Amino acid sequence: MTGLLLAIEGGDGAGKATAAAEVAAQLNAAGRSATVLSFPRYAETLGGHVLGEYLGGRLPHAASPRAIATLYALDRFESAAVIAEATARHEVVVFDRYIASNMAYQAAQVGPGEARDLMGWIARLEVEQFGLPLPDLSLYLDTPVEVARGLILRKRKRSYTDEALDTYEADMALQARVRANYAAMAAEGLLGRWATVSTLADGALRSPREIAGEIVGLLV
Template sequence: MPQHASAFLLAIEGGDGAGKATAAAGVAAQLNAAGRTATVLSFPRYTHTLGGHVLGDYLAGRLPHTASPRAMATLYALDRLESAAVIAAAAAAHEVVVFDRYIASNMAYQAAQVPADDARDLMAWIARLEVDQFGLPVPDLSVYLDTPADIARTLILQKRSRSYTDDALDAYEADFALQTRVRTNYALMAAAGLLGRWATVPTIAAGSLRSPLEIATMIVDRLDDARPDR
């Protein structure tokens, strides 16, 4: 198996229904077709980790009470900590590891649950927890898929059924105001370069959704901009 000690870590980020899973799969397919080995890791890993199982129960509304944003952030971070060996193995065996959500999701979503004035502090707290304390790698590039909330909602409702809930919308997806704050947080993180380098990819052009192929191509172009020597 080829070893790529310095695999490029590409995080696909955005709100629910922004098209992340589709884009992540498309990017990996394009890279693999070009002979550049790539794999996708999706977070949360609901069925693989203890943290993921608990999160699935929470998102499906099966837990008896709400948890604080810091407690929730810790569960999501635990899911990644439990996956550290899987991340390392993927990075050792591929040139590019594509994350379908990563640490920035925790920052965007949990900071959307606190007053706006406290959002930056919570984002910094999560980055310290995951990177400094848990030792998780910072991505080489995070791509923010900028999909307007109304389009994203339509896409969510088209989505296949999920492992942790039979509902069409999970607890976060059903909260439209939350999705708007999440988008604001992503824009802030991308502008400030929190958690490393960012590129924003608008999924809408002239009022219509770009094709999955076009979106994947735009992301691969950003990846090559970030790593011009490869």
Template sequence: MMSFLLAIEGADGAGKATASALVVEQLRATGRTAEVVSFPRYTETVGGWALGAMLAGTLPRGTSPRAAAVLYALDRMESRDHLLATMAANDVVVFDRYIASNMAYQAAQVAADEADAMMAWIADLETGSFALPRPDLSVYLDTPAAIARGLILKKRKRSYTDDAFDAYEADTGLQDRVRTNYAAMAKAGLLGQWATVSTVSDGASRLPAEIAAEIVALLD
């Protein structure tokens, strides 16, 4: 039996790490084997290290959106053996960010009329040139900007920066464009099947376990 690949996607502060961990916990409670793979792998790959420096503002030179896209893809390409081993050992692999994240963020940093071409180029780079498997299901966590910003401030200390917000998180315009791109990708079914899960109800954040349960139900 092939491992089911579930990608948890969303802008910064959407609650991806929490949802990913709880989905794995709930899957294991039903007797299924499951593991989280989080990207970028800042301390495990050359690409991840370079991305950490880029987001912390310590990289000695700037990066274009296309160069950044290659770094994100490189991080996953370097992680391919780890990913394949994790797939072989589990019924479900849950990605805390995957290929769609690269597409959403880099397309948010080019002119609007270049965004579709950028997303297509990244999808081809990662699934074609780097032979990374497509997810069986991508879940977009739809989180309003104000709530997401508060959740970012509650994040644990990151390995690559001491700042409350990294370069991407601090750019509110970028975050809004990322949300727009995710919604468009989900609607168009880019990379495969999508589902959208709202993380709020009546203006208040939903319980993380409730969000995870909705995601697990999608697998069944």
């Protein structure tokens, strides 16, 4: 059995972890074996550990977007066996962040003239050099930055930081550029098939159950 790979993407606070868990729960309830893998894997990989130090503001020096992109890719490369086992055991593997997240965030930290080249470089690193499988569907959870920030502040304590907001979450301008990058990648079909699901309806947050139900309906 080869599992379908569903990558749930979006900016910080978009509700990716909640949506991923609810999608897997609905699939399992319907008799379709599903599991969730979340990236970065802060406690399980070298790349994830160093990323935790970076996002927690504990690295002793600055790092370039390409260096940070390599750490995110390394985290997944170190997780290749875990991904392979999950796809062998389950009908659907739901990623809480995947390759597109690396592309959206690192491209948001360079000028517009460099962003597309950096996205391509990251895609080649993860897919061609590290041999990571492309997702069958990337699902973009579209959440306005202001709404997402409020949701971030309601998160439980994370393992890698004692602060309410990590390095990326605290930068509202960065989050706006990330949102624009995701919208562009979805529109252009980078990395394959995309779908966009809004987390709001008539200005109010939709329930996780409703959002997940829409996502499950896209899996054919």
